[in-house]
Each structure stands twice: as structure tokens, then as C-alpha cells.
Amino acid sequence: MPSEKLGSDEPQGGSKELTTRFRFPHPRTADEDGFVAVGGDLKPGTLLLAYGNGIFPWTTRPLTWWSPDPRAIIPFGRLHISHSLKKMLRTGGFSTSFDRSFRTVMQGCATCRRGREETWISPAFISAYTRLHALGFAHSVEVRHGESLAGGLYGVSIGGFFAGESMFSEEKNASKVALVAMEEKLRAAGFELFDVQFLTPHLRSMGAVEIPRAEYLLKLREAVKLRTDFAAGAKITEGR
DSSP states (O other), rough: OOOOSSOOSSOOOGGGGOOOOOOOOGGGGTTTOOOOEEEEOOOHOOOOOOHHHOOOEEEEEEEEEOSSSSSSOOOOTOOOOOOHHHHHHHOOOEEEEEEHHHHHHHHHHHHOOOOOOOOSOHHHHHHHHHHHHHHHHEEEEEEETTTEEEEEEEEEEEEEEEEEEEEESSSTTHHHHHHHHHHHHHTTTEEEEEEEOOOOOOHTTTOEEEEOOOHHHHHHHTTTSSOOGGGGGSSSSBTT
């Protein structure tokens, strides 16, 4: 489990909320499934220390921490947008916004659907990440069709690093719209690393790739040093 000492390498400082009494094992100690540790808490400082070191939580009972090898990322500027998706983006009637309904997006991602009868996004996760959002370290994109929330995506950001956590669709292609919007937003804001953790067939079809964990950690180390402003990113897709 994480040792109960102040993390000496947490990416943020200042507020007591941004510190932690835990220190994580190095990701290279993970087993073949990517499991690193058990225990700790979901307070902002603990989460930021974990993400800043290539580790993320996955379950709450018990609380477990992971760092898979290889790691899936979306290279900026290489998102695959099919001709049909391009047409749908122009004429599908969807609109996008950012950080307007973070908790609602998380709740949408947590809802069980056909083919996904279980979810790791527990009420404890929703509370923890909503607090990160309030502190400026988590963001969402909302996709609407008219007044209805059709889909969305949320994740954690530190410097020029963004970890996409989950996305959902209530309408066909809404999650693809969310992914396109978030990639464009992050690229415009100067982010350098878009982490999606595991490579799924859906993410592969959109241009995600796998890289060795060692390479990922090097990219992460540089990305978290950057100064970015998510809100200042050009509104390329908002109100599309």
C-alpha cells in the first residue's frame, strides 16, 4: 500500500488539500496487470501525486492503484476522424461545451448500460473528482443535442498532461464528438500528453496508440512541468 509519508514529489503545492501523507511505489514495481498498491485515500493531494507519477485509482472497495504497461495515449494532431464523422460533426445537430456540467458527465459515465453492467465510478469517485474539478485539476466536455445531454468525457489535468478517465454516449456518436472536442481543446491550450490508460477497439479506431510505460513516464515528466490554461484554449469546438 502507499506508505504514510508526505509525498516529496507531488506536482502541486500550497493548499493543504494539494498535499498528501502518502507516497506511492514506483510504477515499475507494478505486476503484469499493472497493479501497484492498495490503500490510501482519494483526497486531491493523493490523486495529484498518483497521476503525476503515472498511477491512477480503479476501485474503491478496496482502493487500488494501477500503472499498466504498455500505456495508451492519443497523439495530438493524429486523431482519426472518418468522413462520416466529419459529416456528422457538421450536420449532426450536436453542440459542445466545457466544464459546465462536470458532475453530470461523471454520473453519465457511471450509469450502467447494455454491455457494461458494472462501473468503477462509485459515489466516492464522483465526490473526489468533483472536488478536483473545483480546484481546477479536472475537466469535462459536454455534448448536447438540443437541450439534452447526449454524451461527454471527463479527466484529470496537471500542467500539460490530461488523463481521460471515461466517456459516455446517450446518442450514437456522441462520445466520438466528445473525444474530438477534447483533443482539439487540449491541443489549442498547449497540452502535450493525452493519456487514455488502456487501448480499447473504440479508442484504437480513433487513433489511440500504445507506448511502453517507460516512454510514457518520460513524456509525463515533461508534460506536468508545462504551464497551460485549459479555459484559455481556443474555443474550436464549443457551440459547434
